[in-house]
Amino acid sequence: MKIADLNTDFPQWYQDVVQQAGLAENGPVRGTMIIKPYGYAIWEVMQRELDARIKATGAQNAYFPLFIPQSFINREKEHVEGFSPELAVVTYAGGAKLAEPLVIRPTSETIINDSFSRWIKSYRDLPVLINQWANIVRWELRPRLFLRTTEFLWQEGHTAHATKAEADAKTRQMLRVYIDFIEEFLAIPLVAGEKTTGERFAGATQTFSIEAMMHDGKALQMGTSHNLGQNFAKVFQTQYLDEKNKQQYVWQTSWGVSTRMIGGLVMAHGDLKGLVLPPAVAPIQAVIVPIKTDPQVDAAAKKLNQDLKKQGIRVKLDDRDSVSAGFKFNDWELKGVPVRIELGPKDLAEKKCVLVRRDTGEKHNFLLTGAVKEVKAMLADMQTTLLAKRRTELTERTVAVHNYDNLKVAVANGFAAGAWCGAANDEAKLKEEAKATIRAIPFDQPEKIGACVICGQAGRHQVVFGRAY
Amino acid sequence: MKIADLNTDFPQWYQDVVQQAGLAENGPVRGTMIIKPYGYAIWEVMQRELDARIKATGAQNAYFPLFIPQSFINREKEHVEGFSPELAVVTYAGGAKLAEPLVIRPTSETIINDSFSRWIKSYRDLPVLINQWANIVRWELRPRLFLRTTEFLWQEGHTAHATKAEADAKTRQMLRVYIDFIEEFLAIPLVAGEKTTGERFAGATQTFSIEAMMHDGKALQMGTSHNLGQNFAKVFQTQYLDEKNKQQYVWQTSWGVSTRMIGGLVMAHGDLKGLVLPPAVAPIQAVIVPIKTDPQVDAAAKKLNQDLKKQGIRVKLDDRDSVSAGFKFNDWELKGVPVRIELGPKDLAEKKCVLVRRDTGEKHNFLLTGAVKEVKAMLADMQTTLLAKRRTELTERTVAVHNYDNLKVAVANGFAAGAWCGAANDEAKLKEEAKATIRAIPFDQPEKIGACVICGQAGRHQVVFGRAY
Numbered sequence: 001m002k003i004a005d006l007n008t009d010f011p012q013w014y015q016d017v018v019q020q021a022g023l024a025e026n027g028p029v030r031g032t033m034i035i036k037p038y039g040y041a042i043w044e045v046m047q048r049e050l051d052a053r054i055k056a057t058g059a060q061n062a063y064f065p066l067f068i069p070q071s072f073i074n075r076e077k078e079h080v081e082g083f084s085p086e087l088a089v090v091t092y093a094g095g096a097k098l099a100e101p102l103v104i105r106p107t108s109e110t111i112i113n114d115s116f117s118r119w120i121k122s123y124r125d126l127p128v129l130i131n132q133w134a135n136i137v138r139w140e141l142r143p144r145l146f147l148r149t150t151e152f153l154w155q156e157g158h159t160a161h162a163t164k165a166e167a168d169a170k171t172r173q174m175l176r177v178y179i180d181f182i183e184e185f186l187a188i189p190l191v192a193g194e195k196t197t198g199e200r201f202a203g204a205t206q207t208f209s210i211e212a213m214m215h216d217g218k219a220l221q222m223g224t225s226h227n228l229g230q231n232f233a234k235v236f237q238t239q240y241l242d243e244k245n246k247q248q249y250v251w252q253t254s255w256g257v258s259t260r261m262i263g264g265l266v267m268a269h270g271d272l273k274g275l276v277l278p279p280a281v282a283p284i285q286a287v288i289v290p291i292k293t294d295p296q297v298d299a300a301a302k303k304l305n306q307d308l309k310k311q312g313i314r315v316k317l318d319d320r321d322s323v324s325a326g327f328k329f330n331d332w333e334l335k336g337v338p339v340r341i342e343l344g345p346k347d348l349a350e351k352k353c354v355l356v357r358r359d360t361g362e363k364h365n366f367l368l369t370g371a372v373k374e375v376k377a378m379l380a381d382m383q384t385t386l387l388a389k390r391r392t393e394l395t396e397r398t399v400a401v402h403n404y405d406n407l408k409v410a411v412a413n414g415f416a417a418g419a420w421c422g423a424a425n426d427e428a429k430l431k432e433e434a435k436a437t438i439r440a441i442p443f444d445q446p447e448k449i450g451a452c453v454i455c456g457q458a459g460r461h462q463v464v465f466g467r468a469y
Numbered sequence: 470m471k472i473a474d475l476n477t478d479f480p481q482w483y484q485d486v487v488q489q490a491g492l493a494e495n496g497p498v499r500g501t502m503i504i505k506p507y508g509y510a511i512w513e514v515m516q517r518e519l520d521a522r523i524k525a526t527g528a529q530n531a532y533f534p535l536f537i538p539q540s541f542i543n544r545e546k547e548h549v550e551g552f553s554p555e556l557a558v559v560t561y562a563g564g565a566k567l568a569e570p571l572v573i574r575p576t577s578e579t580i581i582n583d584s585f586s587r588w589i590k591s592y593r594d595l596p597v598l599i600n601q602w603a604n605i606v607r608w609e610l611r612p613r614l615f616l617r618t619t620e621f622l623w624q625e626g627h628t629a630h631a632t633k634a635e636a637d638a639k640t641r642q643m644l645r646v647y648i649d650f651i652e653e654f655l656a657i658p659l660v661a662g663e664k665t666t667g668e669r670f671a672g673a674t675q676t677f678s679i680e681a682m683m684h685d686g687k688a689l690q691m692g693t694s695h696n697l698g699q700n701f702a703k704v705f706q707t708q709y710l711d712e713k714n715k716q717q718y719v720w721q722t723s724w725g726v727s728t729r730m731i732g733g734l735v736m737a738h739g740d741l742k743g744l745v746l747p748p749a750v751a752p753i754q755a756v757i758v759p760i761k762t763d764p765q766v767d768a769a770a771k772k773l774n775q776d777l778k779k780q781g782i783r784v785k786l787d788d789r790d791s792v793s794a795g796f797k798f799n800d801w802e803l804k805g806v807p808v809r810i811e812l813g814p815k816d817l818a819e820k821k822c823v824l825v826r827r828d829t830g831e832k833h834n835f836l837l838t839g840a841v842k843e844v845k846a847m848l849a850d851m852q853t854t855l856l857a858k859r860r861t862e863l864t865e866r867t868v869a870v871h872n873y874d875n876l877k878v879a880v881a882n883g884f885a886a887g888a889w890c891g892a893a894n895d896e897a898k899l900k901e902e903a904k905a906t907i908r909a910i911p912f913d914q915p916e917k918i919g920a921c922v923i924c925g926q927a928g929r930h931q932v933v934f935g936r937a938y
Contacts, residue, residue, distance in 0.1 A: 028541070028583055029571060032534035037599070040531045060506035061513065065496040066573075066604055066620050067557075072497070085564050088536075090573070093557040094608030102498055104535075104559070104573075114497055124791060130506070135535055135604065139563035151535050322593060 003334070006272050010216045015145070017266055021275050021335045024145045024262075031143035031150030035259065038335065041283035042262055043153065047133065049185055049280075050155065050257070053177050059129040059157055064111050066135075067102040072110040075235040079109065082202020086138040088150075104137040109203060109228065109254055112158045113236035120160060120250060122241045127170075128160045136258070146263030147220070147469050154258035160238060160250040167227060167251035174255040175208045175225040182222055186261065187278035187386040188212045188268045189394050190222065191415065191464050193440030198424055201254075205229035211439040211464070213394050214267040217414035219439045219466035222264050223257035263469075268390060269359075275336030276359050278386050279379040285314045286375050287337045289328045291344030293321060300368065301343050304353070307372050313379070333358065338382050339375055359386060398464070407453045407465060411436035415466040419459030421452035430454055430465065439466045472803070475741050479685045484614070486735055490744050490804045493614045493731075500612035500619030504728065507804065510752035511731055512622065516602065518654055518749075519624065519726070522646050528598040528626055533580050535604075536571040541579040544704040548578065551671020555607040557619075573606040578672060578697065578723055581627045582705035589629060589719060591710045596639075597629045605727070615732030616689070616938050623727035629707060629719040636696060636720035643724040644677045644694040651691055655730065656747035656855040657681045657737045658863050659691065660884065660933050662909030667893055673723075674698035680908040680933070682863050683736040686883035688908045688935035691733055692726035732938075737859060738828075744805030745828050747855050748848040754783045755844050756806045758797045760813030762790060769837065770812050773822070776841050782848070802827065807851050808844055828855060867933070876922045876934060880905035884935040888928030890921035899923055899934065907932045 003020060004012035018024055023039030026032070035043065051061075067090065074080050083106045090102040105111065112130065120128060133155045140150045157174060161167045175192060182188050195207040204226035211219045232238065233249040242248050269276040279285050288305055290297045301317055308315040316337075318328050325342075332340055342354040353371055356363050359382055366374045397414030401407045410416035411434055420426065420438060430436050441461045449459040472489060473481035487493055492508030495501070504512065520530075536559065543549050552575045559571040574580065581599065589597060602624045609619045626643060630636045644661060651657050664676040673695035680688045701707065702718040711717050738745040748754050757774055759766045770786055777784040785806075787797050794811075801809055811823040822840055825832050828851055835843045866883030870876045879885035880903055889895065889907060899905050910930045918928040 025584075027534040027536070028538055028580065029534060029536045032536055034534065034584055035532040037529035037531045041529070043532075044530065060510070062506045062509045063504040063512075063622065065498060065501035065503065066606070067496075067498045067501055069497055087564075088559050088562040088571075090557050091560045092570075094610065095554050095556075101561075102557075111497065115494075115503055137535070141563065153532065 003274060006215065006270065013270070014267060017270055017274050017334070018145050023266070026145070029150070031140040033145055033149045033151065035153075038283065039262060042265070042277070042281060043259060045281050045283055046185070046261065050181050051133075053181055054131050054155065054157065057129070057173060057177060059131040059159070062130050062132055063134070064108050064115065064132060066105055068105050068108075068111045070101045070103055072114060073103050075110065076203050076232060078231075079203035083107070083138075086140075088137045088139055105134070106136060106138045107254075107256075108132065108134070108156055108158065109232050110236070113232045113238050116158075116160050116250070117236045117238040120238060120240050123162050123243055126160060126162045126240060126250065127166060129157070130159065131155055131157045144263075144469075146259055146266070149259075152259045154256050156254060156256040159253045160233070161252070162240065162242070162248070162250070164229075164251050167229075167253050171206065171208060171225050171227040171253045171255070174253065175210065175223075178210055178223040178225070178255070178257055182210065182212070182261070183387060185278070185280045186265055186268075187280070187383060187390060188222070188264060189387065189391040191394075191398075191440055191442065193442040193464065195224075195440065196424075196427060196438050198427055199437065201226045203228060203231050205231065209440050211466070211468075212264050212268055213390075213397060213415060213466075214264070214469070215270060216267075217397055217412075217467075219415065219468040220260070220264045220267065221439075221468065222261055223255070225255035226253060228252040228254060269336075269386060273330075274334035276386070277336035277338060279338045279383050282336065282338050283314060284316045284335070284337045285379055286316075286339040286341060287332045288315065288317045288341045288343060289325055289332070290319065291325050291342055291347075294345050297343055297345055297348055300348055304341065304343070304368065304371060308375060311372055311376065313372075313375060339378050341371065341375070357382060401453050401465075402450065404454055407436075408434045411465050411467055415439070415464050417462065417464055418453035419450045420461050420463045421455055421457040422460040423452075423455065423457075426452060426454040434467075436465050436467045438463045439468060440464050472743060475684065475739065482739070483732075483736060486739055486743050486803070487614050487732075492735070495614070498619070500609040502614055502618045502620065504622075507752065508731060511734070511746070511750060512728060514750050514752055515654070515730065516624075519650050520602070522650055523600050523624065523626065526598070526642060526646060528600040528628070531599050531601055532603070533574075533577050533584065533601060535574055537574050537577075537580045539570045539572055541583065542572050544579065545672045545701060547700075548672035552576070552607075555609075557606045557608055574603070575605060575607045576723075576725075577601065577603070577625055578627065578701050579705070582701045582707050585627075585629050585719070586705045586707040589707060589709050592631050592712055595629060595631045595709060595719065596635060598626070599628065600624055600626045613732075613938075615728055615735070618728075621728045623725050625723060625725040628722045629702070630721070631709065631711070631717070631719070633698075633720050636698075636722050640675065640677060640694050640696040640722045640724070643722065644679065644692075647679055647692045647694070647724070647726055651679065651681070651730070652856060654747070654749045655734055655737075656749070656852060656859060657691070657733060658856065658860040660863075660867075660909055660911065662911040662933070664693075664909065665893075665896060665907050667896055668906065670695045672697060672700050674700065678909050680935070680937075681733050681737055682859075682866060682884060682935075683733070683938070684739060685736075686866055686881075686936075688884065688937040689729070689733045689736065690908075690937065691730055692724070694724035695722060697721040697723060738805075738855060742799075743803035745855070746805035746807060748807045748852045751805065751807050752783060753785045753804070753806050754848055755785075755808040755810060756801045757784065757786045757810045757812060758794055758801070759788065760794050760811055760816075763814050766812055766814055766817055769817055773810065773812070773837065773840060777844060780841055780845065782841075782844060808847050810840065810844070826851060870922050870934075871919065873923055876905075877903045880934050880936055884908070884933050885922075886931065886933055887922035888919045889930050889932045890924055890926040891929040892921075892924065892926075895921060895923040903936075905934050905936045908935045908937060909933050
């Protein structure tokens, strides 16, 4: 089992790592994905952390149906136009043809508004803050494990507020929750900002996005937070009686991140040997590999395993006797386990063990008595170092551009920062000629914006350009 | 908002409690269900506990696709016959008619065997122990919230073993996991045993079931564990090379429990005032209700709230000023919160608070300094008491019967225990004439079995009869 070269064939490297590290494989129906135990374990660690962060904002989890009546989707004009090509439709059920076809949820704004319109009566019922963990179906013609799959897992938050200002603030707050989670937990720095009109969610008034840079310099959209204004409220009659007894439409937001983040994790941190997992999100943070089968080594390995567990470290003792120590080293490196602890008779004679750090490959000898402390310190340092490295790369590979030629060169290798006049046809031209798009309009804008790097007309926004997954 | 009388109109009482306690409501598509935040919070507490218990058996979580090719379902003869009437089928997707219709998973034996047949090569790969938390669709003609819904949430375990003995043991082990979880956590005692051939899972060689008694004496199947033998292995060619280098089919099991357990929780413990939640599974274990808005009361309530939280008790301070204390009492009683803590200026003057226990209605005065300890003790006692009460009822309402007339009388009010000859037409007769079925053939069988209570022929098994949801 060999993986392709990260630097010469990144797409093949990605496929190899996802499959050989046991993260996922293709399902029998084209575009579907089987998330294997190791990949699902990463998702569970992510879920646990993000769920707590979402609940800390006051949101409560709930569950809405998979099946949405076709008529619901059709109500919001932009929504139906945006999602129609991606829908999967149930036409037969219980042995008979259905009177109304059922759409499998591509997102849940419509079915949730149907409930909200019954749940919300008065200003006293607001805000309503709901989150749902669910599977989603969007028919995918060019599927790619984790990045684009016909079915994926995600969380989708849906909120309703009495005022526009509250909805505006919530849209930004949830984007901030995602940024903190992805930077602190996944060690991936982000470019955050608003999407252009062309890239906006179907039915939103504003879409905020977070974009990460992958190893090949391409952008991956890691999550979005949408300001829905009153678009869905008006078609679903989601109204409340205000303090003056007047009917008002609610203001809404929705926001989500998905199993796509696992793809981002692979492509942001991976190296020639395979996956590199930041300790916070690693299902196995440290693996103990006995170098030789030996009663004393076994006993020491078991004790260390217990000691690390007691300290809350997710540790695994690899005591398989069917494969060699060398095979195990490669296997756990491929799987991205942050710290490897080697334990052999020679080390043990000196009451020592060897710690090997996954991101740097550094090897150190430590006394067994201090091993737990050293592992903890190594995990903490690796988490910080990974984020810092990725941040440096993001800065270095984001080039300020002032003309079209430089823009085209820059996006071939990373991101470009430059001025844009706001015209959709410039966006289209860039996409056609350089396969790049405007990834985000950052929140912090300079006082003076230069000429549009595409057409030379007066710039309206400073934006970040990039090729994207 | 009033709920129907539990004793005179139990079905309406159930509907009222599920809706008014905020557990669930009907979705727009007939048979689908919206699990509201309070209902979903119960599911989350259950999931967390059961997931840990399942992982402790060595199983790992994974995720398999929602879409199953129609041809997969068709491969196992009994499986397709059993599930055909319940399938929902996708025929259009991505704007085009599909070449092969896709079935929405009614259970995942087939799609998981497709993976297992690739994952398993050698005896070294066994056992494979997989669990999945997922949504399931079975078209339901007589839907009832939580009990029978077209879409529901569940976990399904799927295992593959080298020997029949291992699969037999796993089937029983997982049933035991369910029994312990449901008795210890949900405080519901169970009748456990094997299902008759007629009630077996479509494709299994043996189905074990756990049956709980509801308030009205009817049975609710709370979970099942299936011994699949080699049925699916043979149609999916799930084979391994044994130690002598010979191809062998694996032996398999599958087992699951679902959101149906929430319905069981409601119907087993509920009373005239609504829901009664065993403390272990209650999302809110104690609620603090200040009797009057008063700065000193507020401060004491906040402090108590903090103190209880620190002790790991799931507590809520109900400081709404839009409703009266009396309204709050009713509301939290309806929602089944185990302990209510009332705090008023008079109590506070004596440095006291009032604790009210949900299941018994007992009221006690306690010094505030000892309140945390008292709440803890009350929660622990309530958990034990509820299980003991339900166990007494189960025993009292399970009547030993020796003839058909007594059987018919017994199942009108509860369970009946008696002999059965093993004939399917006796089962059919009982179903037709008394709306009752054989719920289980208990594992412990008496040495001598009397005459069949239905036909009078020689009995083969001692069984438990009951009407069922």
